[in-house]
Amino acid sequence: MRLRVGIVGHGFMARAHTQAWRLAPQAFSLPVGAEVAALAGRDRDRTKEAAAALGIPASTDDWRELIADSSIGVVDICTPVDSHAEIAIPALANGKHVLCEKPMGLDLAAAEAMARAADDAAARGVIAMVGFNYRRVPALGLARRLCRDGTIGHPRHVRARYLQDWLADANAPWSWRLDAAQAGAGALADLGSHLIDLVHFVLGSPLEQVSGQALTFVGERPDASGTLRPVTVDDACTFAGRNGAGMLATFEVSRLAHGRKNQLALEIDGDRGSLAFDLERLNELMVHTPDHGDDLNGFRRILVTELAHPYLGAWWPPGHVLGWDHTFVHQARDFLEAVRERRPVHPTFADGAYVQAVIDAVQVSAREGGWRPVDETDLPAAA
Numbered sequence: 217m218r219l220r221v222g223i224v225g226h227g228f229m230a231r232a233h234t235q236a237w238r239l240a241p242q243a244f245s246l247p248v249g250a251e252v253a254a255l256a257g258r259d260r261d262r263t264k265e266a267a268a269a270l271g272i273p274a275s276t277d278d279w280r281e282l283i284a285d286s287s288i289g290v291v292d293i294c295t296p297v298d299s300h301a302e303i304a305i306p307a308l309a310n311g312k313h314v315l316c317e318k319p320m321g322l323d324l325a326a327a328e329a330m331a332r333a334a335d336d337a338a339a340r341g342v343i344a345m346v347g348f349n350y351r352r353v354p355a356l357g358l359a360r361r362l363c364r365d366g367t368i369g370h371p372r373h374v375r376a377r378y379l380q381d382w383l384a385d386a387n388a389p390w391s392w393r394l395d396a397a398q399a400g401a402g403a404l405a406d407l408g409s410h411l412i413d414l415v416h417f418v419l420g421s422p423l424e425q426v427s428g429q430a431l432t433f434v435g436e437r438p439d440a441s442g443t444l445r446p447v448t449v450d451d452a453c454t455f456a457g458r459n460g461a462g463m464l465a466t467f468e469v470s471r472l473a474h475g476r477k478n479q480l481a482l483e484i485d486g487d488r489g490s491l492a493f494d495l496e497r498l499n500e501l502m503v504h505t506p507d508h509g510d511d512l513n514g515f516r517r518i519l520v521t522e523l524a525h526p527y528l529g530a531w532w533p534p535g536h537v538l539g540w541d542h543t544f545v546h547q548a549r550d551f552l553e554a555v556r557e558r559r560p561v562h563p564t565f566a567d568g569a570y571v572q573a574v575i576d577a578v579q580v581s582a583r584e585g586g587w588r589p590v591d592e593t594d595l596p597a598a599a
C-alpha cells in the first residue's frame with residue numbers, strides 16, 4: 217500500500233510534514249508507503265516554487281483539485297487556521313484521510329463541525345488527526361506513563377509554559393498569525409493549544425473551568441509593504457484551569473519573551489512525586505519521587521533514549537538523541553499505521569474540539585473576567 221499525500225500550504229510546517237511523510241515509512245519499516253504527490257497554495261507561482269524546492273512533482277493554486285483527485289489518499293492541511301474547516305470537511309466527505317495542523321478551528325463551532333465530519337468519516341474507515349506533534353516526544357510519553365501508573369500519585373499542580381520571542385521586536389512584521397479573523401487567537405491559540413492538548417494527553421483529565429487574562433503589547437505592525445496593520449489577537453496570555461478532581465493548573469504563553477526561542481515547559485506535582493520537562497532538552501525528563509531518604513533526595517534526570525520508550529526502537533542506540541523534527545516523523549508513522557489498519561488515531565478531531573472549547577472559555581474569561589466553564593462538547597475527547 218502506498219498513499220499519495222497532497223499538502224495544502226507551503227510554510228515551514230509544510231516543510232516539516234514533507235520530510236516526515238518521506239522518512240516515516242523507511243525509519244519504521246512500515247508496510248505502508250507515502251509519497252508527497254502535490255502541493256496546493258493560494259499563489260500559483262509561489263506554490264510552484266515551493267513545490268520545486270521540496271521536490272514535490274505537482275502544484276496547484278486550488279486545494280479543491282487535491283480533494284477531487286482520486287489518486288490522492290491523504291490531505292495534509294498546513295494552512296492558516298481560518299481555512300482548516302473549509303478544507304477538512306469536504307476532504308473527509310470525499311474519503312480523504314486528513315491530517316490537520318493545530319489549532320483545529322477558529323472557534324468551537326468550527327471545531328465541532330470538523331469533529332462531526334470526522335465522526336461520519338470514521339464510520340467509512342477514513343482517518344482524521346490533529347497535528348499536536350508534541351504528543352510524540354518520547355519523554356512526554358514517559359511523563360504520561362508516570363502520571364497514569366501512579367508513580368507521582370494524584371496530580372495537584374500543573375505548570376505549563378510555552379514562550380517564544382519572534383514578536384519581541386515591535387517592528388517584527390505583521391502576519392496572518394496576528395489577525396483574529398485568520399488565526400482565531402494569538403499566542404493562546406498558537407502556543408496555548410499545544411499546552412492544553414499536552415496536559416490532557418499526559419493526565420487524561422480535561423479542564424472543567426478556566427480563568428484567564430490576555431494582553432496585546434504591540435497594537436500595530438508593518439506588513440511586507442511597510443503599511444501598519446492592526447494586531448487583533450493576544451500577544452500573551454496567562455490562565456488557570458481546574459478539574460473536578462482537585463488539580464490546579466497554570467498556563468503561560470507569549471511570543472514576546474526575549475531569548476525564549478521555542479521553550480515549552482511542563483511541570484506536574486502529584487501527591488507522591490513530581491515531573492519536569494523542557495522542550496529545549498527534549499530527550500530528558502526530570503523525575504522526583506521521595507524514595508531515597510532525605511540526604512539523597514532530588515530530581516533525577518532520565519535520558520529518555522532507551523529503545524523501550526515510545527518510538528525509540530526505530531532510531532539509534534541509546535544516548536543518540538532525537539530532535540524536534542522527529543515528532544513529525546512519529547506523527548506520520550502513527551497516522552499511516554492507522555490508515556492501514558483503518559482505526560482511529562489520537563489526537564482525534566474530538567480532542568481538537570476539546571482544546572478549542574478551552575481556548576474559547578479562556579477568551580471569554582479574559583474579556584469578561586471570572587472563572588468560566590469549558591463548554592462540554594457532545595463529542596468525548598479521547599486524549
Ligand code: SOE
Nearest residue numbers: 229318380406407410471478
Ligand atoms: C509558531 O509560533 C510555531 O510554529 C507554532 O505554530 C508551532 O505549532 C510550534 O510548534 C512552533 O512554533
